[in-house]
Amino acid sequence: MNGLLNVIRRLGAMVVEGVWRIGFAARFFMLLLRHSGQSLMRIHLTVREIYFSGVLSLLIIVVSGLFVGMVLGLQGYETLQRYGSGDALGVLVSLSLTRELGPVVAGLLFASRAGLAVTAEIGLMKTTEQLDAMDMMAVNPIARVVAPRFWGGVISMPLLAALFSAMGVFGGWLIGVVFIGVDDGAFWSQMQAAVDFRFDIMNGVLKSFVFGATVALIAVFEGYDCTPTAEGLSRAITRTVVTSALAILALDFVLTSLMFRGQS
Amino acid sequence: MRRTTLDLWVGFFVVIGMAALMFLAFKVGNLGAANAGETYVVSGQFDNIGGLKARAPVKSAGVVVGRVSDIRFDTKSYRAVVTLTLDARYQFPRDTIATILTSGLLGEQYVGLEPGGDEAMLKTGDKLQITQSAVVLEKLIGQFMFDKAAEGSAPAN
Structure with a gap:
């Protein structure tokens, strides 16, 4: 009886803790937006963060985009060819990349490459009381530290996702046209006939923008909210990766069902 | 700085x-591609559009001249109203015939335009008067089987 009560009590505490954190995150986000103007005035802070979260993620995005595209090319051709439509390989590769794989995989990579680093940085600043020190010097830590990292992520992510998709299409072309021998003209012309700029590509860009904002918000929040100990920091970093991945996949489902359901 | x-x-x-x-x-x-330029919009009523979807191509003599921009159901005439956005570079006579065709046996459906002989050209807001519905394969097969059955039973009598 007592054990059962304990379980219920712990469950309740977890729920309350979760709701509390969501509320705090919402207030934190509002605060972040309010101080954004102030921090965007000093644009070099954001530029620096774009370097850390965007430029340093270039290599992993380019290489994985290429490989994902190459795998799509191989597997897609294998399946399409059974139905005698190997020429439609370009359509398959480009649609799956621009609509889904580009934003989602780039988002997951971005969360583990850049989001994690942001959490670690802010968390360590908090643990070593640098944030409090800034507050003492009348420097707002949200405007000075948090907002630039958030906007750096928001700006980097759509560019990275577009790069991922472009590299993927190139990888699919490499395998399909250069190695397997799908007709070059059919590959591109069928792709161009099937991919609509506003419908497919802009929706993909919108997705990557949403994912970028989500990952960046989770990363800065987990860092800002972490328990200021070594253990708390490591838990915050783990939470960033897990929560970002879950948020990206769940949001992707919601966005896809809003954008693409019942059409074509 | x-x-x-x-x-x-x-x-x-x-x-x-x-x-x-x-x-x-x-x-x-x-x-x-072509859809960046000037366009004009015409519409037509069809008895049955089959599997036609918005954004399907509109072709004349096999060349893409526009896109299907909207498909609605008209509750007064109980027919489908298909809106076509055509490239302004391609002008068609007013008595142009619109047909819903299929590319290949199982391919996607598109709208085919067959130009007529009218002097006046189509412009935005015009309605295509002569339309031809999609061929529904099930109906065709049903008719074929019905004909065959009729043929088979005729000599027996």
Whole structure:
């Protein structure tokens, strides 16, 4: 009886803790937006963060985009060819990349490459009381530290996702046209006939923008909210990766069902 | 404020990201194609549109001249109203016939335009008077079997 009560009590505490954190995150986000103007005035802070979260993620995005595209090319051709439509390989590769794989995989990579680093940085600043020190010097830590990292992520992510998709299409072309021998003209012309700029590509860009904002918000929040100990920091970093991945996949489902359901 | 190597890298990153977006827009997508120019909008009523979807191509003599921009159901006439957005470079006579066709046996459906002989040209807001519905394969097979059955039973009598 007592054990059962304990379980219920712990469950309740977890729920309350979760709701509390969501509320705090919402207030934190509002605060972040309010101080954004102030921090965007000093644009070099954001530029620096774009370097850390965007430029340093270039290599992993380019290489994985290429490989994902190459795998799509191989597997897609294998399946399409059974139905005698190997020429439609370009359509398959480009649609799956621009609509889904580009934003989602780039988002997951971005969360583990850049989001994690942001959490670690802010968390360590908090643990070593640098944030409090800034507050003492009348420097707002949200405007000075948090907002630039958030906007750096928001700006980097759509560019990275577009790069991922472009590299993927190139990888699919490499395998399909250069190695397997799908007709070059059919590959591109069928792709161009099937991919609509506003419908497919802009929706993909919108997705990557949403994912970028989500990952960046989770990363800065987990860092800002972490328990200021070594253990708390490591838990915050783990939470960033897990929560970002879950948020990206769940949001992707919601966005896809809003954008693409019942059409074509 | 001095320029730094970091600025160079960020600039490089933004340029390469934009280039990727341009590549997607023009090479992968259809932004470079005909639909960027001037267009005019006409509509037509069909008894049955089969599997026609919005954004399907409109072709004349096999050349894409526009897109299906909207499909609605008219509750007064109980027919489908299909709105076509056509490229302004291609003008068609007013008595043009619109037909719903299928590319290949199982391919996607599109609207085919057969030009008539009218002097006046179609313009925005016009309605296509003569239309031909989609061929529904099930109906065709049903009719074929019915004919066959009728044929088979005739000599027996």
